[in-house]
Amino acid sequence: MVLWLVFALMMGAAILAVLWPLSRPLSVGGPSTGEKSFVKDQIREIERDVARGFLSPAEKDVAIAEVGRRFLKAVANEPSKSPAQGELALRRRRAASAVALSMIPLVSLAFYSLRGSPHLPAAPFSDRLADTAQMDLQQAVGRVEAHLANAPEDGRGWTILAPIYMRMGRSDDAVRAYTASIRLEGDNAARRAGLAEAQVMSSGGLVTADALENFKAALKLEPKLPKARYYVALAAEQDGRVAEALSLFRELRGDAGQDDPWVPTVDTHIAKLQRNAPAEAIARLPDAERDEAIRGMVAGLAARLEADGGSIEDWVRLVRSQIVLGARAEALAALTKARERFKDDETALARLAPLADALQSSSDKLP
Structure with a gap:
């Protein structure tokens, strides 16, 4: 709607620019402004000569009369427009106005329908900026790729291109670029960790053996490198080594700064591992100690x-655990309390129903 309002205002301005000159009245017969000014200047000059004593009052009248005579003669010799000429000019002006009012909108709409894109939906300005930025990035990458096609041994070009590939989600190309950068520019912690991260992205987020070796190589070059430390801890978590992963993530979190952007991600892993750590520790205990720990x-x-x-999840977990342990009396009491607590919540009661069925299968009866 706003766009069409802008178009209407622009069209009105264009029409006004055409009609404005046509609306000005044509000059008619009679003295021009320049001639009138000339006469006034002549009379003022005569009055100044009289004031200075160059002319007498009688000579002043003669001089003014001469100026008036010349003025009347000039007016008499100026051609004047006939009524027929004025009528013809009026018709031409009206015709030009009609053409301007009709043709300018028609030509504008026809041109927009041919060269514009009226069928496209409106796009927010921020989206258009993002599209432009993406287009500029792709153009820049295309130029670097064209350069490297002719000069594949330019290590600087591969070094520039590798992180850009990662930002664009082209992890396989990033692996190739980081490998070439290390070969041509030399090894360092950032390049080695970048190569390993690209390998992780290529494998769908799994820290492979090759990626883990590259991360460890990066840590040998820079022991405190956060990216490499994070992925080494993630590898331990993915392998099920909960205690080791939790220790590595805690060490990384302890060395973090207040503004490091990866801190929330590390905190999420720590919280998850803390929930799983007791279960892993209990599973390693001997049978008797394990049962006692679970109880x-x-x-x-x-x-x-x-x-x-x-919450209802906590109550379901409690009742289920007591059933598994064979503590049916405790399970029955917990189920009764849960039913009373969530008596107005149909969804919660539905989650408790299977537990009630499990208890009813025994000799214990629910009230």
Whole structure:
């Protein structure tokens, strides 16, 4: 709507620019402004001569009369427009006005329909800026690629291109660029870690053996490099080495600055590993100690829910754990409390129903 309003204003301005000269009245017969000014200047000059004593009052009248005579003669000799000429000019002006009013909008709309894009949806200015930036980036990459096609041993070009490939999501090309950069420009921690990260992206986020070796090589060159330390910890997490991964992530978090952008990601991994760490530790215990540890965890969960209430997920986990441990009386009591707590929540009661069925299969009866 705004666009069409702008178009209407522009068209009105164009029409006004054509009609404005046509609306000005034509000059008619009579003395021109220049001739009138000339006469006034002559009379003022005569009056100054009289004031200076060059002319007498009688000579002043004669001089003014002479100026008037010349003026009347000039007016008499100036051609005047006939009524017929004025009528013809008026018709021409009206015709030109009609053409301007009709042709300018028609020509403008026809040109826009041929050269414009009226079928395209409106795009926010920020999107157009993003498209322009992406286009500029692709053009720059194309120029560097064309240069490297003719000069493949230009290590500086590969070094520039590698991180750009990563930003564009072209991880396979980034692996190739980082490999060429290391070969031609020499090895350092940033290039080695960049190559390893590109390998991780190429494998769908999995820290492969090759990528892990490259990260460890980067840490030998720069032991505190955050990117390499993060992916080494991630490799431990992906391998199921929870305690090792948690220790590595905590060390990385301890060395972080307040404004480091990767801190929230590391915190997320730490929280996840902390939830899994007790289960892993319990699984390593001997059978007797493992059962005792599990019972202690379940008792701790029951005490917390008794004090703080908890969510439906916590209550479901408690009842299920007690059923697995064979503590049916405790499971029945916890289920009864959960039903009372969530009696107005149909969704929560639906999640408790399978647990009630499991308890009803035994000799214990629900009230």
